[in-house]
Amino acid sequence: MRDSRGTHGCGADHYGRPVTVIATESLSKRYPRVTALDRLTVDVNPGVTGLVGANGAGKSTLIKILLGLSPATEGRARVLGLDVATDGAEIRGLVGYMPEHDCLPPDVSATEFVVHMARMSGLPPTAARERTADTLRHVGLYEERYRPMGGYSTGMKQRVKLAQALVHDPKLVLLDEPTNGLDPAGRDEMLGLIRRVHTDFGISVLVTSHLLGELERTSDHIVVIDGGKLLRASSTRDFTQETASLAVEVTDREQDLLVMLGAAGLTVQSSGHLLLVDMADEESYDLVRDAVAQLGVGLVRMEQRRHRIAELFTDDNPYGHPEDGPEGGPDDGPGDGPDSPAGDRAEEKSGTPAAPGTSQEGDGRDAA
Numbered sequence: 001m002r003d004s005r006g007t008h009g010c011g012a013d014h015y016g017r018p019v020t021v022i023a024t025e026s027l028s029k030r031y032p033r034v035t036a037l038d039r040l041t042v043d044v045n046p047g048v049t050g051l052v053g054a055n056g057a058g059k060s061t062l063i064k065i066l067l068g069l070s071p072a073t074e075g076r077a078r079v080l081g082l083d084v085a086t087d088g089a090e091i092r093g094l095v096g097y098m099p100e101h102d103c104l105p106p107d108v109s110a111t112e113f114v115v116h117m118a119r120m121s122g123l124p125p126t127a128a129r130e131r132t133a134d135t136l137r138h139v140g141l142y143e144e145r146y147r148p149m150g151g152y153s154t155g156m157k158q159r160v161k162l163a164q165a166l167v168h169d170p171k172l173v174l175l176d177e178p179t180n181g182l183d184p185a186g187r188d189e190m191l192g193l194i195r196r197v198h199t200d201f202g203i204s205v206l207v208t209s210h211l212l213g214e215l216e217r218t219s220d221h222i223v224v225i226d227g228g229k230l231l232r233a234s235s236t237r238d239f240t241q242e243t244a245s246l247a248v249e250v251t252d253r254e255q256d257l258l259v260m261l262g263a264a265g266l267t268v269q270s271s272g273h274l275l276l277v278d279m280a281d282e283e284s285y286d287l288v289r290d291a292v293a294q295l296g297v298g299l300v301r302m303e304q305r306r307h308r309i310a311e312l313f314t315d316d317n318p319y320g321h322p323e324d325g326p327e328g329g330p331d332d333g334p335g336d337g338p339d340s341p342a343g344d345r346a347e348e349k350s351g352t353p354a355a356p357g358t359s360q361e362g363d364g365r366d367a368a
């Protein structure tokens with residue numbers, strides 16, 4: 001992942017292989033009443049990347065452009081080094097796609113459907129059947145795979161959708177809200193499966209969610225968009241590490257310690273019986289230790305904590321960094337402005353059923 005600087009297109013290693021699986025430059029998509037993507041520039045490296053944004057943020061629009069199914073209004077994008085404007089068919093041969101909404105014919109079995117999709121991707125009959133059996137086993141569908149899909153649970157349907165995205169052995173899969181409609185256990189299983197798509201098969205994954213926290217454990221990188229704009233793109237580790245804090249518990253005199261650490265230049269908050277000290281650098285440990293010794297109180301514990309990603313996006317600080325918001329600051333970001341995608345979405349997308357467990361009028365809170 002790189003930030004918005006740098007050259008366009010996929011960089012290449014010294015063997016000429018692309019080191020970015022997706023590269024967009026100033027990519028925009030404007031509908032008559034909505035700007036779905038707004039000059040989005042981002043690179044996605046191999047691995048698992050979470051694309052996070054509230055309902056209407058532009059995630060599905062980006063995926064459709066990347067697949068060459070929908071033309072961008074302006075800007076450019078490359079997938080596996082191929083130009084989405086001209087190489088759509090080739091891209092679709094190398095990429096698997098799991099759509100957001102229910103799209104499975106109810107009268108056929110998972111096996112019949114996935115074999116069909118494999119054949120559509122160009123696999124010969126025997127290979128299509130073998131790959132289908134392997135893929136359905138991988139996603140955890142066994143005897144049920146011979147039953148008509150109309151009787152499947154949401155979790156089983158999501159697994160079939162994942163299987164058909166994998167059956168032709170793609171290099172990259174684009175998974176649009178794969179945890180939609182799943183209960184917490186189902187979500188965990190799906191996220192585990194997605195992780196294994198990369199670790200077991202080396203396939204890169206771009207997975208979308210409107211729930212910021214849920215991709216934290218699954219993704220190597222996180223891209224956050226809102227109103228079609230890029231808010232943040234970095235490794236998951238960077239997201240959480242940079243705001244690490246030190247939880248300090250002492251036997252007594254917490255308030256005195258708080259004042260003392262503040263005077264030493266540290267940012268400290270009181271949280272119940274704990275003091276949470278922002279970790280500016282390694283020296284923060286020494287300052288805490290010295291202050292505790294000087295007060296002569298007992299140190300019960302001192303532990304470094306990472307923030308959960310979701311904590312970084314609050315109403316007060318929607319962009320993770322005060323100085324890191326999109327141009328114009330938070331007031332230009334998510335909101336109810338005339339161009340607000342979230343606000344217009346239900347009307348613009350009428351006819352498209354809301355996925356289970358999501359709201360048509362997303363207010364950004366889920367992702368925030």
Ligand SMILES: Nc1ncnc2c1ncn2[C@@H]1O[C@H](COP(=O)(O)OP(=O)(O)OP(=O)(O)O)[C@@H](O)[C@H]1O
Binds near residue numbers: 054055058
């Ligand atoms: N075909 C279309 N015509 C007009 N507007 C559209 C169309 N498709 C999407 N939009 C609008 O573009 C914006 C972005 O939609 P998109 O589906 O990409 O968001 P999303 O982040 O995938 O959200 P969700 O997961 O809820 O679908 C929304 O305001 C939506 O209403």
